[in-house]
Amino acid sequence: MSSRSSARWEEVHADIRRRITEGQLRPGDQVPGEFALAEEHGVSRNTVRTALTRLTQEGLITEGRGRLGRTVRAYNAVEWRLHRDQHAASSLELDDDRRPELRVSVSIEPLPAGIASRLQLTEGMMAARRVQVTLVDGLPYQLSTSWFPEDIARDTALLDTEDTRDPGEILTSIGAAQDRVEDRIAVRMPSPTDARELDLPAGTPIAEHTRTGFRAEKPLRVTVTLAPGDRTVLAYDMSG
Amino acid sequence: MSSRSSARWEEVHADIRRRITEGQLRPGDQVPGEFALAEEHGVSRNTVRTALTRLTQEGLITEGRGRLGRTVRAYNAVEWRLHRDQHAASSLELDDDRRPELRVSVSIEPLPAGIASRLQLTEGMMAARRVQVTLVDGLPYQLSTSWFPEDIARDTALLDTEDTRDPGEILTSIGAAQDRVEDRIAVRMPSPTDARELDLPAGTPIAEHTRTGFRAEKPLRVTVTLAPGDRTVLAYDMSG
DNA sequence: AAGTGGTCTAGACCACTAA
């Protein structure tokens, strides 16, 4: 009866997963403790831990701290709308009472290889880098890094850290409107650096959204946005 | 000297990660064995295993089997182009010598809740379900499930398992062309079912792409496509 | 203070696979 695989930790794993999917354990609920599960299933605590570690990295439960223990993870992702308007801007769809907080920093940096090729420039050339962090309720929702050729950014609002508009809108306002954008969306696990910067719980994959903007087939900018999967759903409206 | 965190497994973890990012270990290379690493770092084998398990779930190394041991994972994702043409079709960009193999199956099923709401229909109503698996070199690259209201699909090519065109194209060919599509892209870890159906190595997140097609604001279809992050990069061309 | 998870050890036995 039952148990396709022989591993005992898989029984524990399947048991907890079932309790979650069937609604017996709901988001925010406390997961039974490791000692209790060990006794319940007649296995050692380390075997239980194998199961719980897997569930953590699958994004179903949280890591535990102190007396609280582990809880079932709650997901409440927000739509990130990628528009097809003239600026190719984007926006987060938040409840009325939640306001995003934007932090912008700007610097002149040598181009990394991956960005340089998209801008059709040479690796190591100096370029303007604009980093924008979008926080909602103090939590980072997006980490967005834009690169502009220096001749386009020089002495413009692109270097203004007070201007928190979308890069596409700023380009339009300085007379360098894009006529086409290309989007690439890769899905991957975060590096430890990504996880730290985005304050990611274990088991959270991210979307790496790369937008290249062109004017007359010349690249004007590249924007790489990291969007955690537990906070964001990308939305495209392809009308017309 | 060094080591921000006190955990010993993190030293091993950081060490292997460094060897990979610095190119000392390249994709396909064999990772040093667990016993060797234990001796090298002066820790127990289980401590090494903690580090290697993390690296596996971060998608950096494979699980090990038999004498081969673990290897550094190789990524070679292919572009999945989501067009804005009149059919809102999509295509995989493969090398000339790689041909996708398409398998289609069709059935009449009751609508699950999530799909029903997108189709503006009632959960449990019967609808046509069309499942398309795209294999490349025998490996599943996409698992695509389309739902159509029964009155639209009845006696049409939508129920033909030999017709492997994009659902949007088929809709056009039967006189029910879409005039608008909405795309939603969620990023998540696979369930065990997803992992089995898509033959996913541990540590592979997936994109869940949901396309809803409309005609005069009436939903004609919903297509949910699962695309593994190690095989696919979504590509949108948002030309004006 | 009590109970939770996090880390770590030193073994043991098994399943798999390349040589």
Place this chain on the structure above:
DNA sequence: TAGTGGTCTAGACCACTTT
């Protein structure tokens, strides 16, 4: 058949957080 990883045990000690 030798060596790899996969599973499992039975402890131990620590850090943390709620009560």
